[in-house]
Amino acid sequence: MKTNKFEATMDKFSGWIEQYIAPPLVKMGNQRHFAAIRAALIRTIPLIIIGSLPLILTSLPVESLANAMAPYAEKLNILYAMTMNFMTLYLAISLGAELARMYEEQDATIISIVTVACYIITVAPVNLADNVLDVTGFSAKGMFTLFVVAIIVVEFMHFAYKHNIIIRLPKSVPHGIAQSFASLLPMALLLVFFWLLRVVIGFDLNSVLNMVVSPLLAVTDTWYAALICALLLQLLWFVGIHGGSFTVWGVMYPFLLANIADNAAAVAAGTAVPHILTEPFFYSWTMIGGVGMTLPLVVLWMKSKSPHLREVARLSIIPGIFCVNEPVMFGVPIVLNPLMFLPFVFLTSVLGTMYGYILTAIGWISPAYVQIPWTTPPLLQPYLSTGGDWRNVVAQAILFVIMGIIWYPFAKLYERRCIAEEGEE
Amino acid sequence: MRKINAVILCASAMSSSMIVEALQKAAPKKDIDLTVSCSASLRYRTFDFSGLDIVMIAPQVKGQMKDIQKFAAEKGYPDLPFMLIPMREYGLAKGEALVDQMLKILG
Secondary structure, three states, X not given: OOOOHHHHHHHHHHHHHHHHXXXXXXXXXXXXXXXXXXXXXXXXXXXXXXXXXXXXXXXXXXXXXXXXXXXXXXXXXXXHHHHHHHHHHHHHHHHHHHHHOOOOOOOHHHHHHHHHHHHHHHHOOOEOOOOEOOHHHHOHHHHHHHHHHHHHHHHHHHHHHHOOXXXXXXXXXXXXXXXXXXXXXXXXXXXXXXHHHHHHOOOOHHHHHHHHHHHHHHHOOOHHHHHHHHHHHHHHHHOOOOHHHOXXXXXXXXXXXXXXXXXXXXXXXXXXXXXXXXXXXXXXXXXXXXXOOHHHHHHHHXXXXXXXXXXXXXXXXXXXXXXXXXXXXXXXXXOOOHHHHHHHHHHHHHHHHHHHHHHHHOOOOOOOOOOOOOOOOOOHHHHHHOOOOHHHHHHHHHHHHHHHHHHHHHHHHHHHHHHHHHHHO | OEEEEEEEEEOOOOHHHHHHHHHHXXXXXXXXXXXXXXXXXXXXXXXXXXXXXXXXXXXXXXXXXXXXXXXXXXXXXXXXXXXXXXXXXXXXXXXXXHHHHHHHXXX
């Protein structure tokens, strides 16, 4: 392959990313508590998706329909409240189990139970006089407290096991039975600890943590957070590393979920939707057909004169519609391809992210409040996630065309090169 | 027919499902009875490595390969072969080339 000065520089640059930017991020993403939180969050997403469906029904975009639904709103909202607003309670179950898997000796179910118990004591100690729980802490507002509680629980259970702070039974007792006794002592210590902290001393970990996290929540909803996310995402993917694991899905995920839960609560309460950045935001404006807006690119190559590009395009179009674009990334390849560096890293996803952010900020399009599967196809993605705002659909269609125009010269340039190489062979 | 039991790991077991299909199509041509599934690399701590002949890693999660290999060794499979799937074969879902490479590693 012919290389010129520009491409040599690009090569150097991507080598630099691979050597200095990627390793610390990969390391952080692979950190086991981090990974467990991510895995636990992903497993509760179906419930959150189901939980936002009643909201669509109670806030339909057409007024006559909305009025027709009004009498059922209260009952439908219970379905929403018991899923979306209780998300952290369910997350406690899945996080306990995920964290337990770090240690061979721990039983996932037992850790889940202890986590849930300690978490409830911390965020919602029962009011015995009226026999009620304050369930605010079960919503996204208790999420960061859960992270702290769950990590303390699993680490202490492991510590207790390692240092023999357990009740041991003879070997002849079956493993499961022995386990239930073994964990009694550390379990009791944990419950007493969280009880002391919350009930006796009266230290409200949840409000303290929410105070600490609220500036972070504000930062994760800014244009520069979106920009940094998009840039890192593109840089990592350019060197062939699954960037989403470390940006949108990694560090940002709890914040994005908290944001969308907040947005949903605002819609349920009939107030203005407060946050711009959510997971559907990124899938609507950063990744049409996957990172780097590869769907317009694939469309451009569907009838390419290069058999190679045609093959890639035809293989990629269906997965691309569902936002999976590894075939394009590796098949073309775009990864480590100097010619693709400029459009892939700077001109596509980054531009799209800013486009979506600005349009939302000035109120031309709506922010998302419905969590939907990230594999939802383009046009449907902005429509469903905003509870049916057609302006978002139009804005995405326009963005699709803009991206096609931006990709066009690079698509043609690379096509010419492919044809030349195929001719040589 | 030679029996091989393999697993492919990628970020969320989406793109790897395409490779599973490609491998299943290619294996009988090479006279191999292949059992292959895909999983999300994020949840590698929940994997059961027993009965596996080879673990295939998708290129975009190569950063996790070392950790997963270490984990397999801790679980008692220090000699389990790992194969990093090359970018191009992954992107173009080149089933036959991947089966060839797999055979080369397994000897």
